Amino acid sequence: MKRYSVLYLLKGQYQHVPCQNLSDAQRIVDLLESDPKRQAVGIYDGQNQSMHLEAAYSEDLNKKQLATIAEAVRRRDSSWYPTEQVQRVSYFA
Numbered sequence: 001m002k003r004y005s006v007l008y009l010l011k012g013q014y015q016h017v018p019c020q021n022l023s024d025a026q027r028i029v030d031l032l033e034s035d036p037k038r039q040a041v042g043i044y045d046g047q048n049q050s051m052h053l054e055a056a057y058s059e060d061l062n063k064k065q066l067a068t069i070a071e072a073v074r075r076r077d078s079s080w081y082p083t084e085q086v087q088r089v090s091y092f093a
Helices: 022-031 063-078
Strands: 004-010 013-019 038-045 050-054
Touching: 004 022, 004 063, 013 022, 013 038, 013 063, 022 038, 038 063, 050 063
Parallel strands: none
Antiparallel strands: 004 013, 004 038, 038 050
16 A cells, blocks of 8 residues: 555545655645645655645644544555456355
């Protein structure tokens, strides 16, 4: 899993873009600032489990809550498989 994630809001839901290094993450944040549909929240550092918030993001959540959200989004996205890897569904679970 990549170290950094850019956390953003799209249609009221948190999404993320995984990034290898901090400069790539900052570049993604700069791109998000020009997109009216997406609101950049901040950059999550998975190694240090810390969150750097963007100045334009004004929400009543603190950094610890946002770090928890970022970890959950990363786990959610890492458990998805491309369609060619999905196995046949068992009826007896």
